[in-house]
Every structure is written in C-alpha cells, then in structure tokens.
Amino acid sequence: MLQIGPLLLDSPLLLAPIAGHCDLSFRILCREQGGVGLASTDLLNSRAILNGSAKTLELAATNDLDNPCGMQLYGNYEDPLPEAACWAIDHGAKLIDINMGCPVDKVAKKHGGSLLLRDCPSTMRLTERIVEAVRKHSGGRIPVTAKMRLGWDREHFVAPILARDLESIGIQAVTVHGRWTVQFFSGKADWERIGEVVAAVKSIPVIGNGDVTEPQHVIDLMRLTNCAGVMIGRGALRTPWIFRQALELLQMGDNPIPERVFAPSFLYKCQMIRRHIDLLTQFAPSERHALHTMRSRIAWYSKTMGPIKPLKEAIRTALSLAEMVSAIDSWIEMASEDQEIRHKVVGVGAEFLG
Ligand SMILES: Cc1cc2nc3c(=O)[nH]c(=O)nc-3n(C[C@H](O)[C@H](O)[C@H](O)COP(=O)(O)O)c2cc1C
Structure with a gap:
C-alpha cells in the first residue's frame, strides 16, 4: 500500500x-x-x-x-x-x-x-x-x-x-x-x-x-x-x-x-492483445486511431512472444478493427489447441510415470 x-x-x-x-x-x-x-x-x-x-x-x-x-x-x-x-x-x-x-x-x-x-x-x-x-x-x-x-x-x-x-x-x-x-x-x-x-x-x-x-x-x-x-x-x-x-x-x-511469480503463457498474451483491441474499440476516439495504436503496440508485445511475424503482419495490414480481431482470434484458437495438446502430453507422461 x-x-x-x-x-x-x-x-x-x-x-x-x-x-x-x-x-x-x-x-x-x-x-x-x-x-x-x-x-x-x-x-x-x-x-x-x-x-x-x-x-x-x-x-x-x-x-x-x-x-x-x-x-x-x-x-x-x-x-x-x-x-x-x-x-x-x-x-x-x-x-x-x-x-x-x-x-x-x-x-x-x-x-x-x-x-x-x-x-x-x-x-x-x-x-x-x-x-x-x-x-x-x-x-x-x-x-x-x-x-x-x-x-x-x-x-x-x-x-x-x-x-x-x-x-x-x-x-x-x-x-x-x-x-x-x-x-x-x-x-x-x-x-x-x-x-x-x-x-x-x-x-x-x-x-x-x-x-x-x-x-x-x-x-x-x-x-x-x-x-x-x-x-x-x-x-x-x-x-x-x-x-x-x-x-x-x-x-x-x-x-x-x-x-x-505469475508467468503469462503465450495464450494469455494473445488474449491480452485481444482485450487491448476490445478496449480500443470502446474507448479510442476513432477506428483509425485504434488501428494506429495497435499497429505500434504489437511491436512492443511481440518482444516477449517469440516468432509471431505472421500475426504482426496481419495486425500491421488490417484495414479495420474487425480484421484485427479475426487475426488475433485465429492465433488464440491455435494457442488454445496447442495448450490443450501440451496438457494431454503432460497427462499421459504423468500416468506413464505413475
Ligand atoms: C515517449 C515518452 C513519452 C513520455 N511522456 C511523459 C509524460 O507525458 N509525462 C511524464 O511525466 N513523463 C513522460 N515520460 C517519461 C516517463 O514517464 C518516465 O519518467 C520515463 O520513461 C522513465 O521511466 P521508464 O524507464 O520506466 O520508462 C515519457 C517518456 C517517453 C519515452
């Protein structure tokens, strides 16, 4: 405090x-x-x-x-x-x-x-x-x-x-x-x-x-x-x-x-980017402004996200917020599946070890 x-x-x-x-x-x-x-x-x-x-x-x-x-x-x-x-x-x-x-x-x-x-x-x-x-x-x-x-x-x-x-x-x-x-x-x-x-x-x-x-x-x-x-x-x-x-x-x-200490997963980071787009949709003064903001932000966020060139490119070239949302949503989907697979693998491994 x-x-x-x-x-x-x-x-x-x-x-x-x-x-x-x-x-x-x-x-x-x-x-x-x-x-x-x-x-x-x-x-x-x-x-x-x-x-x-x-x-x-x-x-x-x-x-x-x-x-x-x-x-x-x-x-x-x-x-x-x-x-x-x-x-x-x-x-x-x-x-x-x-x-x-x-x-x-x-x-x-x-x-x-x-x-x-x-x-x-x-x-x-x-x-x-x-x-x-x-x-x-x-x-x-x-x-x-x-x-x-x-x-x-x-x-x-x-x-x-x-x-x-x-x-x-x-x-x-x-x-x-x-x-x-x-x-x-x-x-x-x-x-x-x-x-x-x-x-x-x-x-x-x-x-x-x-x-x-x-x-x-x-x-x-x-x-x-x-x-x-x-x-x-x-x-x-x-x-x-x-x-x-x-x-x-x-x-x-x-x-x-x-x-x-809390360590955000790749999926978490994608969801956070999605949330940022949502907030810009609500509070940015215009869609143009929101697009411009997110194009500069993705460069900052990508510094901790590994190789995400296609996502960066999709955000950079999106002509509307809807396009940005759809780009990040497909990454969220991929990351969710990936996380699920990794959970399963760990699960199988654990059973095997047990
Ligand atoms: C692009 C940019 C804009 C800034 N704008 C302000 C500002 O409006 N008011 C302010 O007090 N400091 C401003 N700062 C200074 C930051 O608040 C902070 O004091 C400085 O970046 C050092 O902290 P950091 O190393 O954590 O970034 C700005 C810094 C940067 C890089």
Whole structure:
C-alpha cells in the first residue's frame, strides 16, 4: 500500500505517463493485469484544457475502470495551472500531478516541464498557487504531487532541495526519474541519486522511476533508495503484467521466490492483445486511431512472444478493427489447441510415470 496525502493506494506501483501510449485503454489494460496502484493521464496542457481543445479533453478522459486516476498538468509560471487543476478534479482526477520533467523542446523551452527545474523560486510560487486552489476546490480530498528529473544537468542537482521545499508547501509525493533533462532518455537512470532525494524529504513518499523493466528491479530500486513506491513506464509497454509480478515479489517479503511469480503463457498474451483491441474499440476516439495504436503496440508485445511475424503482419495490414480481431482470434484458437495438446502430453507422461 502507498499513502499519498488522503489517497490510499492498494499497491506502491504506478504506471508512468507516456505521451501517446498510456491512454485510457492502456491504463485499463494494465490495471486489469493487476498490481497497479495508480495510473495517470499523459501530460495535459493547462491552457488547452480550459480552452476545451478536443484533443486534450480526449487525453483527459477517464472512467470508473480507470480508478484511481491521476491527471498530469504542465504549464509555465504564467499559465492557468490552478484553474486547470480544479477542472481536472471536476472531471475525475483523484490526484493532480505537476510535470517538472518533460525534456522535449516544445514543452521545456517555454511551456513548463523540465523548465520548472531551472527557476526553483518561481516553481515554488506556482506550486503554492496550485496546492492552495486544489485544497480549496476539493476540501483537502485531492493530493498534489510533482514528477521531476534529477535536475537540468549534472551541475544542477536540484531534486533533493526542490523536493524538500515542495513538501514544505504541501506537495504530498514526489516522483523522481533518475536522469538529467539534457540526457532525454539516453544513458542509465541514476538510482543512487533518487536515494538522495528520499533522504532529503521529511515524510512524504518518494516514488522512484527509470529503467525498471523487470519485476526484480522494483525490489532492487526500493532496497537501494528506500523509496516508497516505483513508477514503471516503458517496461509496462512491453509487459503490462509487470506490476502484478512485482507486487507478488514484494508480497513475498525478504525471501522472494521468483519461480512462483505469475508467468503469462503465450495464450494469455494473445488474449491480452485481444482485450487491448476490445478496449480500443470502446474507448479510442476513432477506428483509425485504434488501428494506429495497435499497429505500434504489437511491436512492443511481440518482444516477449517469440516468432509471431505472421500475426504482426496481419495486425500491421488490417484495414479495420474487425480484421484485427479475426487475426488475433485465429492465433488464440491455435494457442488454445496447442495448450490443450501440451496438457494431454503432460497427462499421459504423468500416468506413464505413475
Ligand atoms: C515517449 C515518452 C513519452 C513520455 N511522456 C511523459 C509524460 O507525458 N509525462 C511524464 O511525466 N513523463 C513522460 N515520460 C517519461 C516517463 O514517464 C518516465 O519518467 C520515463 O520513461 C522513465 O521511466 P521508464 O524507464 O520506466 O520508462 C515519457 C517518456 C517517453 C519515452
């Protein structure tokens, strides 16, 4: 469990926002696999929310299957972040997260994201306004958190001091991606420095993030840094069941038995892809969008599925969701038969041995 202000999460494992990937369908898919304590929307532009931009409102969409849902906002010191936060609360957010880590030029040059790491006094004033607005609007029900990198570059390791100062003005958890802004996504996440942020805050939870791609990494990161939770991004795109596996490991305590951890079969993975298509059918803004999403996803999923070139090709060339469904259904059928045969073989073998 993980307590973030008044919000109690069932699991200390969080799905990271990944713009263009962690949409409503994918968040629900990961939650259904198990082990996800919180998932957030991708970064939302505060002005676009208040202007009613159709694209941004789509990104902000959530529902009962996507609970508890955080909404992540970005903006600079002049942007209407407090107002956008109130809007988010009215539209289902159970937590407001401020993006202080996006390195992409479009965002970090003028609109916010990692820009907020460059002028900490202004960031403090902005955050104070957001925290106050959210407190008033929600009656203290909704926590405000920040997601940051270590700093802009190695010469500016601001995360420990910034996290401590943010705590003093009411931020209720901090997520730290262990890279510098100038690194974008290159190199390795520096987990040791995440530990320095944990040591700097008084009592709020720090959530470690960066390069967690195996369930065991969750244990390693928590042990090394003492962080209270772990956020997983790209690892979940490949294996959405990683949260369930990591939670099982965590629940085993000091003597985890990795062989006992849930290991999805080939059939399970095919069924999960089918479920993802179903969710896209229900929640994607258009069939075109759903097709595009699944074409990119199959590349991630295939990384753990062995030789499935014909399935990848069928998904890539499908002209409708119905075609995609029929392609995956035939693989489900083949995998079910295969599993049945294998069961029988094991059965016969067992009788023979007996
Ligand atoms: C394509 C892409 C888009 C991302 N979009 C966001 C975003 O919208 N908000 C955010 O806070 N972080 C974003 N991130 C950063 C991730 O949340 C996470 O901090 C980073 O990928 C490191 O974690 P990982 O190694 O588990 O993926 C993005 C990362 C990638 C690769």
